[in-house]
Amino acid sequence: MWSGLPDQNLGCFFYPYLRSVDKSVIVYDTNTENVLHTLTQHTRYVTTCAFAPNVLLLATGSMDKTVNIWQFDMETLFQARSTEDQLKHFTEDWSEDDVSEWLCAQDLKDLVGIFKMNNIDGRELLNLTKESLADDLKIESLGLRSKVLRKIEELRTKEKTLSSEIPDEFICPITRELMQDPVIASDGYSYEKEAMENWISKKKRTSPMTNLVLPSVVLTPNRTLKMAINRWLETHQK
Numbered sequence: 001m002w003s004g005l006p007d008q009n010l011g012c013f014f015y016p017y018l019r020s021v022d023k024s025v026i027v028y029d030t031n032t033e034n035v036l037h038t039l040t041q042h043t044r045y046v047t048t049c050a051f052a053p054n055v056l057l058l059a060t061g062s063m064d065k066t067v068n069i070w071q072f073d074m075e076t077l078f079q080a081r082s083t084e085d086q087l088k089h090f091t092e093d094w095s096e097d098d099v100s101e102w103l104c105a106q107d108l109k110d111l112v113g114i115f116k117m118n119n120i121d122g123r124e125l126l127n128l129t130k131e132s133l134a135d136d137l138k139i140e141s142l143g144l145r146s147k148v149l150r151k152i153e154e155l156r157t158k159e160k161t162l163s164s165e166i167p168d169e170f171i172c173p174i175t176r177e178l179m180q181d182p183v184i185a186s187d188g189y190s191y192e193k194e195a196m197e198n199w200i201s202k203k204k205r206t207s208p209m210t211n212l213v214l215p216s217v218v219l220t221p222n223r224t225l226k227m228a229i230n231r232w233l234e235t236h237q238k
């Protein structure tokens with residue numbers, strides 16, 4: 001059992017998630033799905049929690065026969081929401097703005113205008129070569145081109161490592177890629193929303209997994225799986 005806490009000042013909504021295995025409570029921001037706090041004081045399974053209606057207080061009850069009261073400060077919440085959002089998804093899914101943020105983080109802010117002018121998003125970024133940097137983006141400095149290529153290679157390496165470690169349950173059965181917006185179909189399996197919608201729109205009323213006729217074409221957001229994927233990304237992309 002849990003209750004969420006709306007906060008007028010932050011303009012967001014927080015909620016806790018109980019973890020029965022490691023006896024912890026994880027507090028999320030529902031707007032960004034970022035982890036705000038992980039509470040691990042209890043020694044046995046946490047069975048209930050509730051926010052105070054008007055202040056940033058959370059009560060948690062456990063099978064260890066204790067009740068803990070947690071107080072959150074505004075500064076910590078703001079810091080938690082300002083984590084590197086560009087690392088929530090694979091580089092190839094970055095927007096042009098994400099690429100700009102990455103350039104600034106790599107001390108390459110002088111190239112932001114050039115990259116934006118050439119509409120360089122995440123996919124384009126990963127495909128850049130020394131030739132395209134010189135001929136297409138007109139970056140004259142050899143040292144600057146070398147630095148960009150070195151940073152891009154670091155991204156490619158991280159991407160390759162990450163891809164090889166993705167749990168099977170996070171992979172869409174249709175696209176065979178990491179799901180970003182998982183939904184549950186009437187066959188009981190989870191798929192990437194857009195991929196499953198396309199599957200159904202092509203008049204395929206059968207399950208991609210079982211080949212049996214789908215009882216319904218209704219797709220239900222799998223928020224639990226989405227949170228698990230985001231937690232895994234936060235852990236593996238640091």
